[in-house]
Amino acid sequence: MSTSGIDFKFKISVIGNWRVGKTSLLKRFTKGTFNREYIKTIGAQFSKYDKEIEGDNIRLLFWDIAGQDDFGFLRPSFYRDSGAAIIVYSLEENDLGKSSFNNILNWHDDILRYCGSIPVVLFANKIDLVDENNLDQTIIQKIVNQRNFLGFFITSAKTGLGVFKAFNTLIKDLYKKALSLEITG
Secondary structure, three states, rough: OOOOEEEEEEEEEEEOOOOOHHHHHHHHHOOOOOOOOOOOOOOOOEHHHEEEEEEEEEEEEEEEOOOHHHHHHHHHHOOOOEEEEEEEEOOOOOOOHHHHHHHHHHHHHHHHHHHOOOEEEEEOHHHHHHOHHHHOOOHHHHHHHOOOEEEEEOOOOOOOOOOOHHHHHHHHHHHHHHHHHHOOO
């Protein structure tokens, strides 16, 4: 069903521990690039991305929110008016990976506290650094089911694996919900 060129705007908060690849995932999706150098996010970074779905214009405002504890006091204001969230954790088999996985629920609790029940997608990033055959997805699927996340995706900002499918799943969900409100409202 094509509509008549309606404009939609969605703010999406991208959160997770520091060094899990939030900025890299956004750059891969919005610009198709990957930078090997780590650049620390200070507070938050903003990205705009325009997309067309079925003749409607979608403007996405991504808020890439710093994962360091130093910026925790700023997060409530950064979350304001978010229509969806992406929680990113690292699949690395080291302290960073373990810590980022263990904090998934804390990040989601923040979203619930400051945004209410909005669509949340989980990105399990850096698959290029581990053996995918050894990856046990049952525990993450349990979290996704318990927390009623929209889904989870195995991603690599470096190779692009899963990145576009993950972002587009969330965008299509936001679009369908907004369109149904537009039609019925």
